[in-house]
Amino acid sequence: DQQVKQNSPSLSVQEGRISILNCDYTNSMFDYFLWYKKYPAEGPTFLISISSIKDKNEDGRFTVFLNKSAKHLSLHIVPSQPGDSAVYFCAASDTGANSKLTFGKGITLSVRP
Amino acid sequence: DAMVIQNPRYQVTQFGKPVTLSCSQTLNHNVMYWYQQKSSQAPKLLFHYYDKDFNNEADTPDNFQSRRPNTSFCFLDIRSPGLGDAAMYLCATSRVAGRQFFGPGTRLTVL
Numbered sequence: 566d567q568q569v570k571q572n573s574p575s576l577s578v579q580e581g582r583i584s585i586l587n588c589d590y591t592n593s594m595f596d597y598f599l600w601y602k603k604y605p606a607e608g609p610t611f612l613i614s615i616s617s618i619k620d621k622n623e624d625g626r627f628t629v630f631l632n633k634s635a636k637h638l639s640l641h642i643v644p645s646q647p648g649d650s651a652v653y654f655c656a657a658s659d660t661g662a663n664s665k666l667t668f669g670k671g672i673t674l675s676v677r678p
Numbered sequence: 679d680a681m682v683i684q685n686p687r688y689q690v691t692q693f694g695k696p697v698t699l700s701c702s703q704t705l706n707h708n709v710m711y712w713y714q715q716k717s718s719q720a721p722k723l724l725f726h727y728y729d730k731d732f733n734n735e736a737d738t739p740d741n742f743q744s745r746r747p748n749t750s751f752c753f754l755d756i757r758s759p760g761l762g763d764a765a766m767y768l769c770a771t772s773r774v775a776g777r778q779f780f781g782p783g784t785r786l787t788v789l
Binding site for chain 2 (some may be wrong): 567574597599601606607608609610611615617640650654658660663664665666668669670
């Protein structure tokens with residue numbers, strides 16, 4: 566049973582436009598959410614996170630939005646750049662229970678020049 | 679730079695031949711994790727150490743074992759690799775909870 570779902574396996578966006586990557590979760594105990602970026606043959610690298618006490622967190626071109634009632638979060642990248650082409654994983658944690666992260670399957674973002 | 683290092687980056691083994699993957703960290707983090715990731719799938723947690731306390735996931739096969747001799751090092755032993763164990767193995771660290779720092783991974787091929 567997938568507790569973190571990234572339902573779209575891929576997304577293609579024109580350079581300069583906005584990329585919106587979506588993630589849904591089912592476990593209401595999750596209180597901390599992260600996005601990781603992964604290039605081929607490399608490990609995931611941390612991108613941005615958000616605590617459940619917030620509904621938005623911004624870092625440069627990257628913004629994460631959290632809708633707790635809908636159990637939904639999204640990552641916005643604006644403007645998108647060709648170097649953003651990678652696999653993006655959404656992850657969630659119940660920090661009150663333990664340090665474990667539950668990952669989604671990832672979404673492959675392609676930014677066209 | 680503080681980091682998580684995995685060796686080797688690529689490992690080829692034969693069906694049934696034991697293999698050990700290694701991970702080291704310079705971050706001095708309490709928690710170390712081993713994940714298995716297959717193509718187009720989410721990273722799957724195999725086990726983790728909180729300091730010396732070992733925590734096995736319920737669905738991790740007995741074929742997979744781990745050792746953490748000190749804070750900096752952690753090993754993944756696959757006692758009898760099968761074809762289904764071919765995957766990317768990722769090591770990660772964290773302080774207590776929250777953000778995890780990943781190594782580059784070891785790609786395991788089983789012939």
